[in-house]
Amino acid sequence: MVLKDINVRENISMDSGTRTSLTARRGCTLSVTSLALLGAFFACTLLAVSFIVYNFASCQQIQINHEHNKLEHNEQQNQTPHYLKDNHHINLPIQSVEENSIEEGFITTPKTLSVDKDVRLPRSIVPVTYNVSIIPFLVEGNFTFHGFVRILVNITEDCNNITLHATDLDIMSDKTTVKDLEGNVFPINNTRTVEDKQFFIIMTKNLLKKDMQLEIEMKFIGQISDNLQGFYRSSYENGSGEKRWIASTQFQPTDARRAFPCFDEPSLKARFTMNIAVPDGMIAISNMPRDIKGMNGAVENFPSYTWNSFEQSVPMSTYLVAFAVTDFRYLSTGNFSVFARPDAIGSASYALSIGPKILRFLEDFFQIPYPLPKMDMIALPDFNAGAMENWGLITYREATMLFEEGVSASPTKQKVASVVAHELVHQWFGNLVTPSWWSDIWLNEGFASYMEYLVVDEIARNWRTMDQFVVNELHGVLVFDALSSSHKISVQVGNPDEINEIFDRISYGKGATIIRMMDHFLTSKIFRLGLKNYLNEMKYKSAEQDDLWKYLTEVAVANNVLDKKNSVKEIMDTWTLQTGFPVVKVSIEQNLVTLEQERFVYSNTSKAILDLEDSNPLWWIPISFTTSEELNFNHTQPSQWVPRTSKHEFEDAKLGHSSWHIFNIQQTGYYRVNYELKNWKAITAYLTNINNFKKISPTNRAQLVDDAMNLARGGYLSYEIALNLSTYLQLEDDYVPWKAAITTFDFIDGMFVRQGDYHLLKNYLLRLLTYIYNSVGFKDSHYDMLTVVKREEILSMACKLGHEDCIRQSINYFENWKAVTMPDRENPISPNLRSIVYCSSIEAGSDKEWDFAYERYKNSKVSSEKETLLTALGCSKEPWVLARYLKYAISGKYIRKQDIFRVFAAVSSNAVGQQLAFDFVRSNWDEIKAYLGSTMNNMYTILSFPTKKMNTKYQLIELEDFIKQKFSETPRSIQQTIEQIKVNIDWMDSNYETIVNWLQKQTIYN
Structure with a gap:
């Protein structure tokens, strides 16, 4: 049922009534007499509590038994784990009620059981529609909001409680009602919260029977926080220097529940009708267009507020709901609009120029029209992520949507195009079809991360974004995934x-x-056809990776790309349900080619962990190759x-008679390749x-460098071979x-910079750079994207290594800037050189x-310029300046909360600042934690920056002692940090002297 007629006369200011607070804890003082009376009362109450517990469990017990049986069957059949296959999920541990403790009338598992981490909702009730009304108090300065929600639900199995999500909300218990569609009220026994699970539970006196439809109504009050999650506030200064407050949302993954009570899981899709009250002079936008027939009058008791109502949405997940209350300006073309603060709206023109083009390209690519009547994009002054794909209202950090001609560097244009493409891809892949649970979030993010390169390559061919993919995405994740503490792509989370x-x-x-690998081994034609079928069949539903594999297999088999014995699932499960990736060793004896695979890890420490776990994963690996005679890349x-075998053999005369061979063409496969010594030497001689060297494609030249150096880093190849190959770079x-x-x-x-032999490495790299440095020059004379990006990388490396001309030119440019009368308005430094010069x-x-x-930085109004300055400010060699900078970052005065990570990353990447940053984090941990808010992932990120290049046992001991003090359990992110340091220590022991000896003997011949 669609609730279109919410009573505009109904006061939802909630100035009276009983509240159930999901965060507040209150203390009390009792006399001895009172305690005695309460003891007697407790004994009487225990039976009632037990009855509640029994009924609460009864709504889920059938589901538990079903899942238990299915799990046993899967284990017997050696099938994919149930949590990757079934939308249903166990909500309580598989054990009897007697094994649990009772707290406030609810079953809680003992602390020793990991099941406590399971926060899935029961499936006894599913939502159909929401009607949400929100009044945000921004101009008054108390930063609260009042809300009302009416949810139409279906009862799918008999139960007597309604369990949904809510956190950081004060819900008015006496204003909470449950009724059927005829208006009959279902009496409520009580309401409860389970804070650890972020549940709000309504216990009903009468049984809720299967196939009923009910309406749940709740009033609530919340805080418009500054933690950049849920419904949060942001601000900016207008042209007159006046501070202006705005509010927006960020609900992914689990923060819609901070804005209104809801069934906050991705598979529980429903239709949403949003009603947002705005003060005079402000507007609201949401996923859907304004509904002129909706609740658009004045707000009772708040005469300066007006309702903005929006059309009912298509079925979607709660994490995609979005709304913003601002005084922003907008630009439009057709049904596509961009919003930004008034003095930045001109910088949104570029995003508006490419957005509709990308949308049309994606409609053609997927062969499915964009399903909503409009698309809005808004640039927010404060935003924790880069952007968020909310359906029909994409939210962005300013620096990822705005491009200011003459101030922003050219690569910012590519960055904006890539992020816009990424979020628009999500409108189909993620929004139209949504992962059933967060275990498969990689389907959303991995697909959009690949497609953004494909899309931008289509609209700007000369940027060579598909070549950039290899060095920007593939090489980076291969390093991360080489730790034994990495994780599967599809991973169980609670x-x-x-x-x-x-x-x-x-x-x-x-x-x-x-x-990308799958696109290449299926071919693009088959890949696109399978995607189209998948999206058409699953639209407005939730899906798992097996659903995608099914549709891709069908078209692959029908078009003879795969035979009937193989399936995409059989191949891809080895990549998504196993941790890590393989290294393929190629050996050739006459015409017999032998390929051996094993998991690639970096050090003896990692290998020992794998041996301890008896882990020996094997993969289905697509093999492509070329030879010195073919040169087909x-x-x-x-x-x-x-x-899926450790050794595979085949015969090939071309490989047997070639001077050299290269496997993994364009590095489309997710694996590294190692060769026999004679082949490495032959490739090096050719390069x-x-x-000759340019006859090998640029992508495969990049692959050879990256594979060789990382094989040496992992102990699979000698550093002498890898470094010998690197000498060819003097020509590149x-x-x-x-x-x-x-x-x-x-x-x-990073390993050498604090060692006495660093000058050997520095001098070698400076000699390698001679040709390319002179080629790119310090002047911004060429404006094609690849030249600009190349120049930035080369000059940054040269200046970092102390290249005299690079340093001198930078200082001259900077001094010229300091000398101008109005440096905030006149900057003589080219935008493309500013990061190096600063x-x-x-x-x-x-x-x-x-x-x-x-x-x-403080005076700049351009977000990309502010980001460039923030990073550059971490380059100082003055310890006290860096310490002051870190203090500024957590003061909340000039540096926005979203930018604290950029500050810590910049200081930590500085050899002087690394230990200083670590000491600062340790000394100010509680203050930083309080400043960043409740999400511990922020703290893991902060800690990762200063520890990245640690490489001594003393540093490891310091870190481990600190972690013991601050963490009761060690999360995966921290395990990875610890392992990375151990890997670095092993590397120093195994390779430092070898590299020093090679550098001492090395001379580059022109």
Whole structure:
């Protein structure tokens, strides 16, 4: 039933009534007499509590038995775990009630059981529609909101409680009602909260019978927080210097429950009607267009407020609901609009120019029209993520949507295009079809992360974004996934902290790379056809990865890309349900080719952990290759498959007679390749010949550098072989191989930078850079995107290594800027050179240069310029300046909360600042934690920055002692941090002297 006629005369200010607070705890003092009376009362009450517990469990027990039987069957059949296959989920542990403790009338599991982390809702009740009304108090300055929600639900099995999500809300118990569609009220026994699970439970006196439809109504009060989650506040200064408050939402993954009580799981889709009250001079926007027939009059008791009502939505998940209350301006073309603060709206023009083009391209790509009547995009001054794909109202951090011509660097344009493409892809892949549970969030994020490159490549061919994918996404995630403490792509998660933790490089980067691999081994035609069928059949529903595999297999078999014996599921389960990735060793004896696979990990420490776990994963691996005679770097469809076996052999005369061979064309497969010594030497000889090396594609040149250096890092190849290959870079002038080289040498630089032999590495790298540095030059003379990006990378590396010309030019530019009359309006430095000039000058200067740049940061109104300055301010070599900077970051005065991570990352990447940042985190842990709010994932991120390049046992002991003090359990993110340091220590023991000896003997010949 659609509730269109919410009573506008109904006062939802909630100035009276009993509240159930989901956060407040109150104390009390009792006399001895009172305690005695309460003791007697408790004995009488215990029976009633037990009865409540029994009935609460009864709503779920049938489901538990069903899941238990299914789990046993799956284990017997060696099938995929039930949590990856079934929308239903166990809500209580599989054990008797007597094994549990009783607290406030609810079953709670003992602390020793990990089941406590399970926060899934029972499936006895599912939502159909929501009608939500919100009054936000922004101009009054108390930052609260009053709300009312009416939810139409279906009862799917007999029960006598309604369990849904709510947290950080004061719900008025005496205003909570349950009634049927005829208006008959179902009496409520009581309402309860289970804070650990963020549940709000309504206990009814009468049985709720299967197939009933009921309406639940609740009034509530919440805080418009500053924690950048749920319904939160933000501010900006207008042209007159006046502070203006706005409010917006960020609900993914589990924060819709902070704005209104709801069934806050992705598979529980419903239709939403939103009604937002706004003060005079402000507007509201939401997922759907304004509904002129809705609740659009004045708000009773609040004469300066007016209702803005919106059309009912299509079925969607709670995490995609969005609304914003602002005084922003907008630009439109057709049904596509962009919103920003008044003095920044001009910077939204570029996003508006590409947004409709991308939307049309995606409609053609998926062969499915965009399903909503409009698309809005809004740039927010404060936003924790980069952007969020809310259906029909995409929210962005300003720096990911705004491009200011003449101020923003050219790569910002590519960044904006990529993020807009990513979020628009989600309108189909994630919004139209949604993962049933967060375990498969990689389907959303991995797919959008791959498609953003495909889309931008379509609208800007000369940017070569598909080549950039290899060095930006693939190489980075291969490093992350080489830790034994990495995790599967599809991973079981329960509580919100665990869910937040998997929004990481594995879900995004690895998800993107294996989808790219699948695109290549199926071919793009089959891949697109399978996607179209999947989206059409599953639209407005939730899905799991097996659903996607099914539709892709059907078209692949029908078109003879796969035979009937194989399926996409059989292949892809080895990549999504196993941790890590393989290294393929290629050996050739005459015409016999032998391929051996094993999991790639970095150090003896990681290998020992794997041995301890008896872990020996094997993969289905698509094999493509070319030879010195063929030089075919375009055919990426596999000519061979390594089945799920440790060794695979086949015969090939071309490989047997070639001078050298390269496997994994365009590095489309998610694996590393190791060769016999003679093949590495032959490739190196070919690359170091100025007439030959460009015959190998740029992507595969990047692959060779990245594979060789990381194979050496992992102990699979000698550093002598890897470093010998790197000498060819003195000839290289392409961005993609150089980006791979810079990334791999950045690791070695981080290990060497505090050692006495650092000058050997620095001098070698400076010699390698000679040709490319002179080629790109310090002047911003070429404006094609790849040249600009290449110049930025090369100059940044050169200045970091102390290149004299680079430092001198940077200081000259910076001094010229300081000399102008109005530096906030006149900046003579090209936007494309600013990141290098700012950092180098602050590094070489004193606190005067730092203070000048900080003033420019405070005065700048352009988000991309502010980000550039924030990063550069971490380049200072003055310890007290860096310590002051970290204090500024958590003061909340000039540096926005969203930017604290950028500050800590910048200081930590500085050799002087790394230990300083770690000490600061330890000393100010509680203050930082209070400032950032309740999400522990923020703290894991903060801790990861200063620990990334630690490489001594003393540093490890310091960290482990600190973790013991602050964590009762060690989350995966912290385990990965600890393992990375152990890997670094092993690396120093095994490789430092070897590299020093090689560098001492090395001379580069022109």
